[in-house]
Amino acid sequence: MNHPAPQSNSEELSNWAALSAMGALDDAEQQPVAKYSAEELAPEIAGFEDAVSAIPYSVPAIPMSPNLKDRLFQRIDATTLKASELYQLMSTPIDELIELSTQVEWQDLKGPGKFKHAVYQANTLHRELAFFVKSDQEGLFPKHHHAAGEEILVLAGDLVVDEQVYQRGDRIISAADTIHQPSTRNGCLLFCMASMDNQFVS
Known part of the structure; x- marks a missing residue:
């Protein structure tokens, strides 16, 4: 809303101080107010700002719904679990x-x-995949970027990540927003949990 420029009379300046305290002035309207702020408006704006900040505390408290906690946990169960x-x-x-x-x-x-x-299974709500990967021989995996955390369980063979060799029963956890390119020396069978949004990196 456009407001007429403030005049130097005290009533008009007081109105502008109130508008400024409520954040009702845009940048262009605030400029003419600024020239008065150091002298006439600053104390009044400060007083109005104190009054505005106290408004929320004057509103009567609304009682919390007795089943709010149960409904909150039901919603959590329906998503994160x-x-x-x-x-x-x-x-x-x-x-x-x-x-x-x-x-x-x-x-x-x-x-x-x-x-x-x-x-093997997919969770489209959370963009997650459970899947197997295998190779019957030595090889280098495609380099890829993790959109979210990734977890790998070695079922058979070996997996080399950052020069460390993992074997049956070992778990490898990679953080989100990381890139890696594992390899295998003798072939492997892996069970993996990863994001649908992972991407191959050239």
């Missing part, structure tokens, strides 16, 4: 995961090595 259900697959016994890997549909994984991957 769904993600943890997928991650609970990481606690599946290794031999059981190996057996599950024989029942999934494998596809070639693009990249420098001869790897295959197979999606």
Whole structure:
């Protein structure tokens, strides 16, 4: 809203002080007020700002709904706990995961090595994937960027990450917003939990 420029009379200046304290003036309107601030308006604006800041405390308190806590936890259960259900697959016994890997549909994984991957479960709400990766020979995985944290469980063979060799039963956790390119020396079978939004890096 456009307001007429302030005049030097005390009533007009008082009105502008109130508008300034409430944040009702845009940048252009604030400029003419500024020239009065150091002399006439500054004390009055400060008084109005104190009054404005006290307004919320004068509003009667609204009683909290007695079932608010229950409704809050129900909403949390409906969202975050769904993600943890997928991650609970990481606690599946290794031999059981190996057996599950024989029942999934494998596809070639693009990249420098001869790897295959197979999606086991997906959580589209949280953009998460549980999947298997395997290779029957030595090779270098495609370099990729982690959109979120990634967790890998070595089911068989070996996996080399940052020159450290991991074998059956080992877990590798990578932080979000990191890039890595693991390799295998003798082939491997892996169970992985990662984001759908991971991207290959050239």
